[in-house]
Amino acid sequence: MKTKKIMIILWALLFCLPVAAEERAPLANFELKDTPNNAGEQVEFLFVPAASPEEVPEFLLHIAIGDEPVKERRLVNAGKEIFLPLITGEAGVPVEVRVEAVMDDGSLKNLGTSSLVSRGEWLNMNSMKAFILGLLFIALIIFYVGRAKKGKDLFIRKIPGLEAIDDALGRATEMGRPVFYVPGTSSMADVATLASLNILRPVARQVAKYETPFSVPVKDPIVVSVAQDVVKEAYMAAGRPDLYDDGIAYLASMGQFDYSGAVSGSMMREKPATVFLLGMFYAESLILAETANSVGAIQIAGTDASSQLPFFIAACDYTLIGEELYAASAYMSREPLLLGTLKAQDILKGLLLLLFVTAIIFQLFGIDFVMDTFLKPEW
Amino acid sequence: MKTPWYEKIASVDKKILYVIMFVVVMIPLLAKWTYNPDVMDEVQDIYDEVEEIYAYNLANPDAPMGILFSFDYGPSTSAELDPMMMSVLRHAFLRKIPVVTWVAFVDSIDLGKRITNFIAKEYGAVYGEDFVFMGYPYPMTAAVVAFGSDVRKFLVKDFYGNVSTDLPLLNKIYNYKSIGLIVTVSGTSMPRFWVTYANTLYGKKIATGTTAVSAADFYPFLQTKQMIGMMGGLRGAAEYEKLVYELETELIGTDTEMYMQSVYKQNTVQKWDTKVFTPGYTEEELREHISTRMTARTGMASQAAAHFFVIFLIILANLGYFFKRRAENKR
Amino acid sequence: MKRTLPLALAFIFGLIGIAVQIVPALKGFLNTMLDWMAIIGSFALALGVSSLTRHHMTKIRRKHKDMFFSYVTFVTMLFMMIIGLIGYFQPESLYQRLFGNMYNYVRVPLDASMFALLAFFITSAAYRAFRARTWLATVLLVAGVVVMMGRVAFGPFMIFNDITAWLMKVPTTAAMRGLTIGIGLGIVATSIKIVLGIERSYLGGGE
The missing domain is CATH 3.40.50 (Rossmann fold)
Structure with missing residues (x-):
């Protein structure tokens, strides 16, 4: 037992030898580190010069990454610490950095070597919180969809903007004037556009049933083809494929203000009775809404662009505020699946609010635990 | 019957508002007024x-x-x-x-x-x-x-x-x-x-x-x-x-x-x-x-004029609305 | 099949989208997907031009009463396209300068004019909307007037400046935060619905 202890101490001393042999105050401290939360495509080299710029004006790095030839890099000693990412491309690549100090007389002094093999991680822990929240959300959705399917009545509060759709369409039919539907001015990548296209379907179906002229001017070419499909299917579902025409949904223009010009122009000429402005909008929102108003149309607007909401609220008859736009398809179809998700969304929001309030109360008492554990962006 | 003034105010033609707005915006710009914020x-x-x-x-x-x-x-x-x-x-x-x-x-x-x-x-x-x-x-x-x-x-x-x-x-x-x-x-x-x-x-x-x-x-x-x-x-x-x-x-x-x-x-x-x-x-x-x-300060003079014009319009419209409602209540 | 395939694709790519965020090894695939998006995007441009052309051709063929504007669209589109193309192959030529001038002195001012129309539209919208119909509308009216005054306040009106600063920093910020949280959850919910195939209206039909 005793010999084992002595052996351990001897071993430890052996490892300490090179350290003890080095100078007391190193000219620089450096370290190669594995970059966390990546696939090993990069490692980091942290360099902190300790010597003054007068003593050591420059440092010379010899960087060897895998089989690549050794690269030399000079670092000017500005007394600042330097963080150097080294690209390895993949995991399992050995990296070695040898550091030399270029002394003021031009001579080189070896400061030692740092080496490492790049390592990849399976999971990016920085995204874990969002992922777990996502899983919780899906679990809630499955639970509430199940309840809705069993026939449990799920209450949704009245959304006036959506209640008004039927009347607005009826009005256009009575007046014999067209209906315009603007699905926002963003691309398909914007979830607001998807939400808008979800509302387009029931609207198009109703329009087809009433045989009202319909126009869907679009700003993004991909949205055009999707909108054409949605309108076509809706006309077929309403049993009026004869009324469908590819020109109903069309690309008006791809520029922001050319688009608003084109759409305002057609509004002035065709005088729609009802105008839907649903989706993502930017500075053109008020131009469209006011033009619609000036031709006497009923406007039903909705957007999640918080800076455009005030314009819609001031100029339009009905406005779907933020998430009401996302709730619309569930509200209109009353499908249990969609209603279930809506309920799950509300519960999650409630849970988050509870968490916020708890965190705030704890912080008032000077306890940061809840805030740090659950609400900080990184894990 | 003559239309009462408040009815007229409530139904002013937009084009008139637009023309006045244009003048209000242009005058400070042409006169090179500046605004000192x-x-x-x-x-x-x-x-x-x-x-x-x-x-x-x-x-x-x-x-x-x-x-x-x-x-x-x-x-x-x-x-x-x-x-x-x-x-x-x-x-x-x-x-x-x-x-x-x-x-x-x-x-x-x-x-x-x-x-x-x-x-x-x-x-x-x-x-x-x-x-x-x-x-x-x-x-x-x-x-x-x-x-x-x-x-x-x-x-x-x-x-x-x-x-x-x-x-x-x-x-x-x-x-x-x-x-x-x-x-x-x-x-x-x-x-x-x-x-x-x-x-x-x-x-x-x-x-x-x-x-x-x-x-x-x-x-x-x-x-x-x-x-x-x-x-x-x-x-x-x-x-x-x-x-x-x-x-x-x-x-x-x-x-x-x-x-x-x-x-x-x-x-x-x-x-x-x-x-x-x-x-x-x-x-x-x-x-x-x-x-x-000077661009921003000259522009602000024009914007200030426009703001005051809009505030004036809002007050005017509210007066019209108020008197119209009072008249309706009387009836 | 016509319904299942798109749903399956949406599911698979939705899952991949989530996976690349949490598994670092798949980051490379993200770049591949972005390349695909760029390629699909450029095809979409052709799709867009064809949609525009068809829309206006139909108008002209049917002798629509506004077909004049369709002619304007075609003429300007072809004009810019042709001088742009020739200018591209002959840099420093007359065509390139013409293209540049058309852009700088026709398109840009037209764009700016459309944007400037906002000043007029805001006038009429404010004239109509800011009315003391209910007490809530009155709050909006008062807040609106205070902010408008505050933005251009001077001399004795400086008090409005401070009230505006407070209005923007406290109630507006609070409301914006609430909206942002709701919208964020809405976006997540809609995305999950699409990935799981619960929401399928955007595919054209629900049944």
Whole structure:
């Protein structure tokens, strides 16, 4: 037992030898580190010069990454610490950095070597919180969809903007004037556009049933083809494929203000009775809404662009505020699946609010635990 | 029966309102009225931050801090945003702070180049030593992250094709450690992007200039100190313009025209790259340089008139509405 | 099949989208997907031009009363396209300068004019909307007037400046935060619905 202890101490001393042999105050401290939360495509080299710029004006790095030839890099000693990412491309690549100090007389002094093999991680822990929240959300959705399917009545509060759709369409039919539907001015990548296209379907179906002229001017070419499909299917579902025409949904223009010009122009000429402005909008929102108003149309607007909401609220008859736009398809179809998700969304929001309030109360008492554990962006 | 006055008010033709609005907007512009705003905290904060960098640079002349300017707007919002960019750039050049500029969109390249050179020329700044223009880095996210280590690795050349490592300025300022402030001027959600990357990841200070419409979106970031300051709309631009104007008067006096010309008279040495700008001014150029020192404040006079007109209209409409309702109640 | 395949694709790519965020090894695939998006995007441009052309051709063929504007669209589109193309192959030529001038002195001012129309539209919208109909509307009216005054305040009106600063920093910021949280959850919910195939209206039909 005793010999084992002595052996351990001897071993430890052996490892300490090179350290003890080095100078007391190193000219620089450096370290190669594995970059966390990546696939090993990069490692980091942290360099902190300790010597003054007068003593050591420059440092010379010899960087060897895998089989690549050794690269030399000079670092000017500005007394600042330097963080150097080294690209390895993949995991399992050995990296070695040898550091030399270029002394003021031009001579080189070896400061030692740092080496490492790049390592990849399976999971990016920085995204874990969002992922777990996502899983919780899906679990809630499955639970509430199940309840809705069993026939449990799920209450949704009245959304006036959506209640008004039927009347607005009826009005256009009575007046014999067209209906315009603007699905926002963003691309398909914007979830607001998807939400808008979800509302387009029931609207198009109703329009087809009433045989009202319909126009869907679009700003993004991909949205055009999707909108054409949605309108076509809706006309077929309403049993009026004869009324469908590819020109109903069309690309008006791809520029922001050319688009608003084109759409305002057609509004002035065709005088729609009802105008839907649903989706993502930017500075053109008020131009469209006011033009619609000036031709006497009923406007039903909705957007999640918080800076455009005030314009819609001031100029339009009905406005779907933020998430009401996302709730619309569930509200209109009353499908249990969609209603279930809506309920799950509300519960999650409630849970988050509870968490916020708890965190705030704890912080008032000077306890940061809840805030740090659950609400900080990184894990 | 004669229509009562309140009925008339309630149904005024829009075209009449539009014509009056046009006149109200045009008069201050033509008469060159200026508006003298009180400076709000969020604008003063940006100004103070730049002054702090100046103080730091005085103390550390060998390792100065620079400012990164990102032109995150296109021609459509330039009327509102140009004055902001110009004012902060003027401030930086006045204080001889190293300036790095780039643009976030393809159609801003021309605009970014023009404004950077326009202001640099006023103070005789030398390209490569006092300022650089990096063009349009693509993809933007990669460029912003590259600044975390060494931006010269990512942007190997500047806009004019000079090798980055050959530019003296970039050898001093190549990562966030030597960037004291990031100025993003934008009508889009780009400032949010800067908060996400440069502030959250690297703890950099962000100063934002934005259109009046988008200003409300960014107030939460001011409160959380994720942005150190904000210029909101033409008003914010006018405030900064005023601050810089005062500083300029203090440093070089009121005769800016004389100062600008003298920069190129004294120096016979060919230190300015003609690819960037031609030294010296024509009459017309001089006038342009002088007038851009007032753009935001003249614009604000016109905006103030428009605001008062709208307030007047709102009161008028409410009076009409009030009397109409009273008459209806009587009936 | 016509319904199942798109749903399956949406599911698979939705899952991949989530996976690349949490498994670093898949980051490379993200770049591949972005390349695909760029390629699909450029095809979409052709799709867009064809949609525009068809829409206006139909108008002209049917002798629509506004077909004049369709002619304007075609003429300007072809004009810019042709001089742009020739200018591209002959840099420094007359065509390139013409293209540049058309862009800078026709398109940009037109764009700016459309944007400037906002000043007029805001006038009529404010005239109509800011009425003290209910007490809530009155609050909106008062807040609106205060902010408008505050933005251009001078001299004795400076008090409005301070009230405006407070209004923007406290109630507006609070409301914006609430909205942002709701919208964020809405976006997540809609995305999950699409990935799981619960929401399928955007595919054209629900049944």
